[in-house]
Amino acid sequence: MSGVSGAERGPLSPRSALALLCALLVVDFADRQVVVAAFPYLRTEFGASATQLGALVSVVSVVVALGALPVALLVDRWSRVRAIAxxxxxxxxxxxxxxxxxxYLALLAARMGIGVGQAGFGPAAxxxxxxxxxxxxxxxxxxxxQMGAPLGIVAGGVGGSLAAAQWGWRWAFLAVAVPGLVLALLALRLRDYRSVPEPSRGRAAVAGLLRARSGLGAMVGGALLLVVFSTLYTWLPTQLERAYGLPPARAGVLASTVVLAGAAGTVLAGAVADRLTRRSVRWRLLVPTATATLTSATLxxxxxxxxxGPVQLVLILLGGTMATTAIGPAVAVVLDVVAPAVRATAVAIFALVQNLVGLAVGPVLTGALTDRWGLTAALGLVACLGLVAGVAFGWGSLSYPRDRERGPVLLPRPRTRRPRAAGGRSAAPRGRRGGR
Known part of the structure; x- marks a missing residue:
């Protein structure tokens, strides 16, 4: 039977581990987002179009999505701690x-390398x-x-904008690269857990998620809402530059307040979902149902x-607060419906959908729509996806209580051959000690 059978001793307490992993996620997204601060300079130096600039953001998410599952399969078999480092x-x-x-092509290749490194970090953590x-x-x-994601977006956007304005866009990348190397060493002090081997971890994780309609609803709804959020953190600075006549650094700082509001919304929604779940477990998905709908209603x-003007900025701020609220509850639902030994693999499947359908689609889709109809129209069209996400969450909430009660899918273990006795006959199985 699958499950966690023990834990390796380590010097970090659970809260310290949470803080360190959150800090790593901050660096993760800062390294993704810093390229947005370089957009004005890349347009001038490389002559990049809006679609090409969006691709510099999306390519990281695509590589993360494609690499998440195979890396997570390795992580579940090897060591989550060493893999994170x-x-x-x-x-x-x-x-x-x-x-x-x-x-441009060399920069695109280096951005792909970031995705290679980040594939599997979210599932392992x-x-x-x-x-x-x-x-x-x-x-x-x-x-x-997950609050580390919007905080990292702010760190990469604001820090990158200030560094690029002061020393040039190349120094912006160096400024966010160093902290990750330091945290990689600290990650070796995390406490891993041992899990009972699960035959065919991939099959068990996929079977659990496909059987649980709530898991599917969480994955689809979360991905659609991330299309909206990734569009905001990629293109809002450019929109503020054009609509309000702001220089790139000031636009980046103003856009960062919207992303910071998303960080607050992420934590608040997770806490509210956990509290309301004590009354009815359906609230774990009903909370993101409501917030996804409000995302479209404001943006x-x-x-x-x-x-x-001020009214527009307030509505954008409220929409940014709502756009990340599904992250915590959605991942919790995925963990609830699969066996403990395949959790990293299950979250990798979740991450594949979130990155490939959510984070990868938003920036490049909005860039393509911008090249055709303009940035304002593109932002308005993408914002409507929050309504579809709300429908997906609501659909999943209907079966979540049943999915949670019946437990994870456990695949049968392959039969082992009994040793042959003399004369070619199978030896009788020996009795087990302890009466088992």
Missing amino acids: VMATVWSGATAACAVAPG SALLGATFPAERRATVLAVF GPAFVAVPP
Whole structure:
């Protein structure tokens, strides 16, 4: 039977582990986002179009999505702690390589290297946290961890904008690369957990998620909402530059307040979902149902109907607060419906969908729509996806209580051959000690 059978001793307490993993996620997304601060300079130096600039953001998510599952399968068999340290080293080195890229294609290749390093980090970290903290606190803990994503977006956007304005865009990449190398060493002090071997981890994780309609709803809804959020953190600085006549550095700082609001919304939604789940477990998905709908209700009018000004900025701020609220509850649902031994693999499947359908699609889709109809129209169109995400979450909530009660899918273990006795006959199985 699958499950966590023990834990390796380590010097870091659960709260310290949560803080360190959250800090690594901050660096993860700072390394992704810093390229947005370089957009104005890349347009001038490399002559990049809006679609090409969006591709520099999306390519990281595509590589993360494609690599998440095979890396997570290896992580579940090897060591989550050592894998995290290696991955942080790789993606930080690739970020530093961006600083010396001689042209657009070289920069695109270095950005792919960031994705190679980051593939599997989210699943490995989520599996560690899922085993460290009790199930009734899972949405809150994972929301605190996922808060590192918007914080990293702010760090990469604001820090990158200030560094690029002061020293040039290449130094912006170097500024965010160094912290990852330091945290990679500290990650070796995390406490791993041992899990009972599960035959065919991939099959068990896929079977659990496909059987659980709530898991599918969480994955689809979360991905659609991330299309909206990735569009915001990629293109909002450019929109503020054009609509309000702001210089790139000031636009980046103003856009960062929207992303910071998303960080607050992430933690708040996780805590609210956990509290309401005590009354009815359906609230773990009903909370993101409501917030996804509110995302479209605020951002859609902000870009389509409201002219630039204080009202528009308030609506964008509210929409940014809502756009990340599904992250904690959605991951918690995925962990609830699969066996403990395949949690990293299950979260990798979740991450594949979130990155490939969510984070990868938003920037390049909005860039393509911008080249055709303009940035304001593109932002308004993408904002409507929050309504579809709300429908997916609501659909999944209907079966979540049943999916949670019936437990994870456990695949049968392959039969082992009995040893042959003399004369070619199978030997009788020996009795087990302890009456078992």
